[in-house]
Amino acid sequence: MRLADIHKHPVVDLSSATTVTHLADVAIDATTRQVLGFTLRKAVDGHDWLAWADVHALGTDAATVSDSQAFTAMPDGALLLKGSGALGRRVLSAEGVDVGNLADVDVEPETGAVITLVLADGTTVPAEDLLGVGSYATVIRTPVVPPA
Amino acid sequence: MSVLVRGSELVGLPVVDLAGDDLAEVRDVLFDPGAGLVLGFTLNKRGFLSGRLKQVLAREAVLAVGPAAIMVADPAALDHELAPSGSGGDVLGDRVLTDAGVDIGTVTDVVVDTADGRVVGYEIAPVGESTGRKGRRSYIPLPDAGTASGETLIVPAAAVDYISADLAGFGEAVDRFRDLLRGDGT
Numbered sequence: 001m002r003l004a005d006i007h008k009h010p011v012v013d014l015s016s017a018t019t020v021t022h023l024a025d026v027a028i029d030a031t032t033r034q035v036l037g038f039t040l041r042k043a044v045d046g047h048d049w050l051a052w053a054d055v056h057a058l059g060t061d062a063a064t065v066s067d068s069q070a071f072t073a074m075p076d077g078a079l080l081l082k083g084s085g086a087l088g089r090r091v092l093s094a095e096g097v098d099v100g101n102l103a104d105v106d107v108e109p110e111t112g113a114v115i116t117l118v119l120a121d122g123t124t125v126p127a128e129d130l131l132g133v134g135s136y137a138t139v140i141r142t143p144v145v146p147p148a
Numbered sequence: 149m150s151v152l153v154r155g156s157e158l159v160g161l162p163v164v165d166l167a168g169d170d171l172a173e174v175r176d177v178l179f180d181p182g183a184g185l186v187l188g189f190t191l192n193k194r195g196f197l198s199g200r201l202k203q204v205l206a207r208e209a210v211l212a213v214g215p216a217a218i219m220v221a222d223p224a225a226l227d228h229e230l231a232p233s234g235s236g237g238d239v240l241g242d243r244v245l246t247d248a249g250v251d252i253g254t255v256t257d258v259v260v261d262t263a264d265g266r267v268v269g270y271e272i273a274p275v276g277e278s279t280g281r282k283g284r285r286s287y288i289p290l291p292d293a294g295t296a297s298g299e300t301l302i303v304p305a306a307a308v309d310y311i312s313a314d315l316a317g318f319g320e321a322v323d324r325f326r327d328l329l330r331g332d333g334t
Contacts, residue, residue, distance in 0.1 A: 030167070030168075090216075092164060092168075092214070092216055092217050092219070093214070094166060094211060094212060094219055095212040095214045095219065096161075096164070096212045096213060096214015096215065096216055096217040096218060096219045097214045097215060097216055098214075098215070098216035098217075131166045131167075131168075132165070132166050132167035132168040132169075133167075133168050134164075134165070134167045134168020134169035134170075135168065135169045135170065136162060136164055136168055136169055136170035137164055137168045137170075137217070138168055139164070139165075139166050139167070139168045139219075
């Protein structure tokens, strides 16, 4: 599942069958290559964070939660893909080559594991080649070859 | 990946760690002409009109020199001590003389192999040419053992046959020149 459009996802509470908020941004851990959770467009009972462990399901049209207990506070150090500016910003190889801009991140919707990074020209980079997402650039292991 | 760049092209490049944070940018290239090696880099803070950093980046702490950034493992890379160097760093403007006693020109830049930080040649303004910015430049290969440097820089006379007019074909000229030196048993 691509994350660039994640802000379009409503969050549905399964206990009340109502849309309680929308996802706003997604935080990933560059070390474990895992989705940590989501920020919310509108806070629920003062909580603006939905941890990955509290997501019941992430579907193509909505994220679902069991009940309103799912919403918590955002942990320190979580890196937001859009909030940090990582989406749309440069990607460097470990050899110091600018390989393009980060267009999207593809995750496994069952586990939240990052599968690939998608560059602006359509090139995909496997998650195991992700080294870091920092204030200046996203760094990947190998110089990627653009699609012919 | 082996790419030849002019030393001056490295100035201003960001120093980026593998976490993706920019730590500094290159202020100047420290060069040991005797050993034919880049020793490291002096650094500026990042950002417009930022000041000089006290730390230096030693070549041993560099993972890669790329066209877009100089890569290091982590911020601790800036804490390495610089290897002490016998000969001082600035060769710009120095005369290049062959061991046969022919004055070739003055150094306008150094050519660095980004793969290993070795200086493989000099960019020179040939004798008799204008030394202004628009003057024609040539590239002269160096032996891989480095060159003697004092008041002038001494290169083998054979290097003159391998002078290139542009950087694109210079890598091959360096290889052929060094093969020649090895073939002579020097």
